[in-house]
Amino acid sequence: MTIENMGRKAIASVAQYFGTNVMEENLQMCLSLVKEAVERGSNIVFFPEIADYIEFDQEKCISMAESLENNFVKTLRNAAKEDNIWISVCVHEKRDNGQKPYNTNLVINNLGEIVTTYRKLFMFEAHISGGANTFEGDRITQGPSVTEPIDSPVGKLGLAICHDVRYPELAFALRAMGAQGIAYSSAFSEKTGSAQWEVLMRARAIETQTYVYASNQIGYHKPGVEYYGNAMIVDPWGTVIARCSKSNGPSIATAEIDLDYVDTIRKQLPIYNSKRPDVFKSTW
Secondary structure (H helix, E strand, O other): OOOOOOOOEEEEEEEEEOOOOOHHHHHHHHHHHHHHHHHOOOOEEEOOOOOOOOOOOHHHHHHHOEOOOOHHHHHHHHHHHHHOOEEEEEEEEOOHHHOOOEEEEEEEOOOOOEEEEEEOOOOOEEEOOOOOEEEHHHOOEOOOOOOOOEEEOOEEEEEEEHHHHHOHHHHHHHHHOOOOEEEEEEOOEHHHHHHHHHHHHHHHHHHHOOEEEEEEEEEEEEOOEEEEOOOEEEOOOOOEEEEOOOOOOOEEEEEEEEHHHHHHHHHHOOHHHHOOHHHHOOOO
8 A cells, every 4th residue: 555545544553572682583474563563454563662683782782783784674674565564663773984883763665665764863871870871872873853744544644763762852953853653663661651751752652742653671680671562552642552561571552543633632722823942943
């Protein structure tokens, strides 16, 4: 089904699983979840951040990165084409000369083509007594710019990654570019997730009046590193309309997406008509 002949409604799924540092293991989990999403009638499935591998050692993380032509991405491209489904997946993207890789969210259409890429803008940093003490920038190169939303089965889709959700200016920029939905491919921690995950995702949906697709990693890896799961879809009113369970096993949550509902919310509460660029000096 092409974008041109799709209606105003579609089915979307968000995924979560316990990722490892073995790409083939993660790939097989992704492929099984693609099949499940297809069985549910999904037009698109969203996978978590660092879906290809999770590696905490700086040197290993950098050395394991591969180009977007690698087997992991190529196999998912083939699956998208064979199963007639769109796939959003986040991977480490190799850079030249041993430089730190990008944390890249890419979208594959149902013809198996990579139609857009977004490289994470904001690097996660935490200094918590007795907890995490980390800076993502030690392993990852920050991206250069916002990526313009693309036409997809769920309308104009904007891309973001995990920690980006704490920066509403990115969501506002995507909305100004026409986004009807924003995908936050995530590896959100248990500690911050239990307090803030749902609040942040719902806030971004409410502020931008878009659907939010929040995929996530789940499970305990080592002291100070545990992911929250709770992959979810939030509608433009801020209601969580689908959510994965707390099980560490691979799972998806699925919901119907209605672009007419986006229009209704924006007509009923036309908050963007009252923007004050004269005061805040912004274009969004």
